Structures are given as C-alpha cells and as structure tokens.
Amino acid sequence: MSAFLKLLFRNRLAGAGAVVLAIIVVLVLLTPVLPLQPPNVTDTADRFLRPFSEGHLLGTDHLGRDLLSRLLWGTRLSLAVGFAAAIVAAVLGAAVGIIAGYFGGRIDNTIMRGIDMLMAFPYILLALAIVAALGPGLMNALIAVAAVNIPFFARNIRGITVGLAGKEFVDAARLAGLGHGRILLFELLPNVVPVIVIAMSTTIGWMILETAGLSFLGLGSQPPQADLGSMLGEARSAMITAPHTSVVPGAMILLIVMSINLLGDGVRDALDPRLKSGALSRPMAATLVERERVPEARGEGLLDIQELQTQFHVGRRIYRAVDGVSLTLEPGESLGIIGESGSGKSVTALSVMGLVASPPGVITGGAARYKGQDLIGAKYPRLRSLRGDRIAYIFQDPLSTLHPLYRVGDQLAEAILSHHSVSKAEAMQRAVGLLEDVRIPNAENRARAYPHELSGGMRQRVGIAMALANEPDIIIADEPTTALDVTVQAQILALLDDLRRDRGLAILFITHDFGVVGQLCDRVAVMYAGRIVEEGPTAEVLDDPAHPYTARLIACVPELGQGRREMAAIPGLPPAVDNLPEGCAFAPRCDKATPACRAGDIPLAGTERRRVRCIHPETDVEAVA
C-alpha cells in the first residue's frame, strides 16, 4: 500500500489532483459548520456584487445571494449526487454483470443483448428520455445518469465474472452444496469488488459532470435548491454583464472533474506494472549511443565489430546484454553466432544498425565498421541510407515482422523505393522478380497477398526477398528458421546457402542451433552471458570444442539417423546479465570449474583462427592450428 502511494505521489500531477480533491471534499464536509451566509437568502439591493466585495468574498448572484456559500452548498450537492449515481450504477451494473457472467448460456445472452441495445444509444438520449418520462428534478436526473452508466459496469463485471466462474473455487463451492445466491454473494462478489472500485473511480468524475449537465439544462435540481450545474444555468442569462457568476461554478466543476481524472490516471498508472519497467516506451529511430571512447580502426574485414558494448538501462538496473564483443566478417563469408536465449547474440546483431529498442537499450562502447566507416556513431540519415541497402536483416517470426495491413508486394516495393528513385510500377515489377528469386510459385499473385494469407515458410521467403531487395553486401539473419518446422527450415537454409554462393553475400547468422550452423556457416562464434567464449572454423569447433560450454551445447543436439545420443541438458540457468559473477560466467554451471575460474578476467586467448575464453579448455586451441 505504501509502495502504491509512493508511486502515486511520484506522479506529481496525480499528487496535485489528490490534494485538490481532498481540499474540496474537506471544505464540502465542513460546509454546514463553516461561518457562511445562508445560501438561499435573497438581497436584491446587493445583486451582482463583484468578487472580493465586503462581506461577499466571491460576490453575489442575480438575486443577491452570497456566491461563496452557494458554491460550497452547490458543490456538496453535486458531489453527493454524482457519488450516489456512481454507487447506484455500480451496484446495479455489477449485479447484472455477475448474474450474466455466472449463469452464462441463455441468461447471459439475453442480458447482454439488452445491454448492447442500451449502448446503442448516444448516452444523453437515454438520459433525456428517462428525464422526459419521469419529469425534471434532481432525483430523476440522478436516476437517469445512473441508468445510463449501468451497461458500462455490467459489461466490465461480466467479463471478469466469466473468467472467475470457471475457476476451481467456484466448482468447489458448488460441490459443497452452496446455493447460487451464496456463491454469487460470498465467492464471486469479493473477487470483483476491486474491479468495481476501479471502474467507479474512472467514471465518477464523468457522472458528476453529467448530473451537472442535466441541471444546467434545467432538467436536474430545481430552484431554490442549486447544484453547480443549475448555478451555471441560472447565471447564463447574466453571463455578459456579470461573468463571475458563471465563472465561479464553472471553474469548480472543471476543478473537481480534473482532479478526479488526474487522480484516476495516477492510480491506473501506479497499478500498471508495465509503466515501472519502462515497457511502455516506444523505441526511437536508432539506438541511443553513449560511448566514452571509440576503439581505433583495425582496417579488417567487410564488417568489423570491435569491443561492442550494449546495455539495457531499466530504472537503476543495468543489464550488460553485450559486453565487449569483437567479430570480423569477410566478404562472402558466413559467420554464425550461437548461444542460448539471453546470451546477447541478437542484441549484438541489432546493435550494428542501431535497431536495438531504445529506450531501454544504450550502446555504451565499441564500434561496428562497415568498409571502414563506423556505423555506431553514424548520424541517422547515413544509418538509414545503409539500412536495407548495404546491410539487410532477416528476422525470426515473419508473421509479426511483416506489416499485417500491407500487401507483401507493396512491402517489398517499399524496400526498393526507400533507396532507389524508380517508378512505383517498376518497383512492383522488381518485387515480383524478388519473390521468384526466393522460389515463391505464382509470384505475381502472391505479391497481392497479405502476410496472414501466406504459410510460415512463404512468409519467411518474403522476409528473405525483402532483405535481398537492394542487393546488399551483408545480410544479418536473426534466427530466421526458428519459427518454422523442420522441413521448411531445411528449405530456407538451402535457399540462403544458394543465394550466398550465387551473389557473394556475407551472412551473419544468429541461431541457437548447432545443426543450422553446421549446414550454413564457415565460422562460428559461441556467446555466453554477453561475451564470446569460443570462436573458430565451424568444423573444428563442432568436432573438437574447446570451451566446456560449447561442448555441452553440442551434446544437446540430437543427431538424426544416429539413434538416441545421450541428451546432456546443461544444469542450471544462464546468469542474469545485470548481476554477473566475477571471472567466468559459466563457472557456476561448469563441472570443471576451479576457484581460479571465479576470479579475475579471463581473456579470449588463442590464435587468429581459434580462440577460447577458458583456463581449463577441453582441447588446446593453439595446438590445433
């Protein structure tokens, strides 16, 4: 509770709303004992006195009545009526909702049909019809406003109840022989009360406004009784000559409704766990870069990643997702990065083109040089012109990575149009050609399909076609086959391999599957907890792994057609990258670990060809070379 209040008041606006509302409520409760003038005593000699007149702090109205006194009494009435309407609507709406949700079937159907009908009215029409039938008056306005809000509560509560009605505790109560009435009252009701309260807090401001509105129209409170709405309505005729008589009650309504809204927003935000974690932030066009120093260019490879550090800053916590990764990719080469989920392999790949979601992602060090120029520090326009043109990406799940509302042909054409000034028709023609290149039959027709109309394998072919659209030098494939079944996976890998050989593409292939690496990659780098633990030619690493982690990882892969090999799952979990142990991050899960493994930094040692970050390697990497 105190954590909730702390969160609530950290939101300054919500805090202000709470304070203002509290002051108003206290004033209103004290109104009968405050030294105020009687609100209904008229004094025509002192009509329309301006605010700050003697004896009348806020002046007087058209009948010479004290405005301050009328304001407080009116506020009292408005709040009471609004609150009463909210209670009535909540109680009746919740009753209807619980009954519909609990009994289900035909009862539910009939009730909800009725609710839908009520919701088909613009709300005020219903309220006006009710007032028309019952006649003007504050009580009738209250009934009308409450009635109009019943459907809202009924719907919300029904939804919750439907979920609860299937739960074990309700079945248990039924088996224990409890009647429907007792189950509704003692089992279900306590569970929906919080929802009712939240729904009330979001609508009460609105109900106060609506009752004030009906009074303003002359359909609510009748003279001499006055709530804020009827005060405003009466003041309207003198609006030009004595505007303060309008401004006083109007501003009060605004103040009440606004403070309730601010408070309601604050409550909702404080209860929403996503806001705390920063998950409601939208990623910017490029990842934030905060580097202290930039490593010297080595002048190696087509793409040279040096000491890359990418972190996630969430609140005060820092997750070191990528912690000093260096990799080189030569033209036409296929390099695999392998690791468990959370090892930082995807973040490494996304950092190259500034595609790590930011916030919370920050690149805090290192460089990624394409043909010698650093991409990490590049300005956005430069980065954009290279994205998809020279360095293209293929992502994991093509259903979520393709835009669901655009035809695939248009999405392909857009990739071309973003980098080439050709006509739309020509871009479309090329798009069809690309679909043919990735062996999609009947490409002309398929170009007009939406992503949801294609199979998973077809969608991934579209994803590949999109990466090929501008004939890039490098393709970064982030687990492109993980979401696909095995036969489709094999087809996609074969396709990528062919394309690579035909076009001399360099591929950076992110995966957690050694089988895939063996099929496609010349070299492989193994990542664990944000660092590379082993690197070398694929065949050598597969046949003769040096790092115990690599060895265990390979042992996890069952081989087809070789019978069941022992499945040695790695005990324990990968470490959380916000709290890494000193020394080797794998030590806690490693059966060769010694005290030396848990102290000091262990370097990635070996030759240019093969390197390992381990002081007890399974094999001597320098001897292999």
Added chain:
Amino acid sequence: MGSYIVKRLLSAVPVLLGITLIVFLIMALIPGDPATAILGSYATPENVERLNRQLGLDEPMWKQYFIWLGNLLQGDMGRSFALNRPVLDEVLDRFGATLVLAGTSFVLCALLGVLAGVVSAARQYGLADKAITFAVIIGISVPPFFLGMMMILLFAVRLGWLPASGMYAIYGGGDLPDLLRHLIMPALALSVVATGVIGRLSRSAMLEVLRQDFIRTARAKGVHERSVIWRHALRAAMVSIIPVLGIQAGFVISGAVYIEIVFQWPGVGRMLVDAILRRDILLVQGGVVVVAACYVMFNILVDVAQSLLDPRIKT
C-alpha cells in the same frame, strides 16, 4: 465486401428494434394517464379519451408497442401538440442543423485528436508530448457548456470576432460564409472533449504499435522515419483508433445538446430539451428514436471502414 455490408445491415435490424422497444418502455414509465401527460393537465376529458383510443392505449401493452411500431415504420410519429405539426417533420428539420454542427465537430476531433496522439507518441516524453498531454487532461475535464460560455465571453463579447449565437445572422446572411462564421465556435467547443479522448487513445495505440516487430522491420529496410510513423505505425494504430471514433461520435452527439443550448443552435438537442420542459412527450420520443437510429447506422459505417482498413477481418 458487398455481402459484409449486407450482413452488418441485417445485424442492425434487431438493434433498431431494441431501440424502439427501450424507448417505448421508458415512455411507459410516465406516471398516470399517458394521454393526460401528452396533452397536458388542461386537456378536456373528451380529448384524453379520443387520444387514448387513437394511440391504442386501451389495448394491452404488447399490442400497443406493435401499433406504435407500425405507425413509426410508416413515418407517423404523431403530432407535437406544442408546435402543432407532425413530429417527423420537426425532427427532420432540426436534425439537419445538428448534423452540420456534430459532423463538423466530429471531423475536427478525429483529425486533431489523431494528429495530437501521433505527435505525442513520436515525441514521447519530449516537450510536445508534455504540452499535448497537459492540454488533453484539461480538454477531457472541461464541461462543454462552460467552455462554450467562456468562448462566447472571449471571442464574441470581448473581442467581437465571431457571432455569439444562432446558425445564421438574422438580417442578411444565410449564405455559406455566414454559416461558417456561426459554426466555428460551437463546433470547436463541441470537439474539445472528444479531441482529448481520441488524442489520448491515439497516443497509447501508437506507442503500442511502435513497439511491434514490424516497425523494426520497416526501420531495418531503411524506410524514412517520417514514413515509419505516419504510414506503418499510424495505419496499424488506426485499427484500434477507429472503433473509438465510433464511440466518440456518440459523445459528440451528446455534447451537441449542451452546445446547442449555449449557442442557440436550432438543432435536435435543443428541440429535445425544450420538448421535455414543455412535456411534449411525442416529440421527445420521435427525436430520440431518429437520432439513435442514425447513430446505429453511423456505427455500421465505422465497421465497414474498419473492414476496409484491416484485411484480416473476414468480409
């Protein structure tokens, strides 16, 4: 597509019937003798008697409903005793003025609201976002009738820029520029609340969409950021914005009642309030049924727009 529209139209039939039933039931709440309520307390007993027979009030309830519904379907909603003319004629006359006002407001709040939401989301936590968020909080909290009065005070009385009330100038006028001059203030005052609600919702819808994988794909292929926001993200966000536009249309119609009173706009809302105060029950009944029916039809349009936007909806 065509079959989808037909399907939606057919599904509206029970809703429309439900609306008539609800209005009929509410009117049955009227205490005492309905004919007396309709004719007022000074009516002669013979007139009450005649009206009772005319309205079929000597029949059982369910039969009364069908008689009333039958008349309704033939366009006969009875006569307004206060205005002494057929209810339908009066309602249709007034409805045009409301459509001009509410329609303009709706277009305004949809455009401004979505614009504010998109800018706010694209500049999350920036200056523009904070300014818009603050304006939205005030916007959704201000009572439309109070806002209208303050606007009249400022723009009509103090500054004298715009006419304070009415739809046309009394002398001269009557042309389009005259209408527009009279329309600006009420339309703006009416759109403020809905603009705030739509703006707030558009912002969160955009934030939700901007986190999606397909936005990253668009950026990865080098699409300009402007196009990422205004094409890729907005298009996807519209899927959740459009249903809210439908709901807000109801709020605009509701707010129009207040605005028509404040600005003396000769629309159906003012007609309803006047009719209630005069106890002109048949006029209230007719006005409510016509406006509610139009609102239902409008929501079908919204659904059709939604299905055009989102190919995943089965048409």
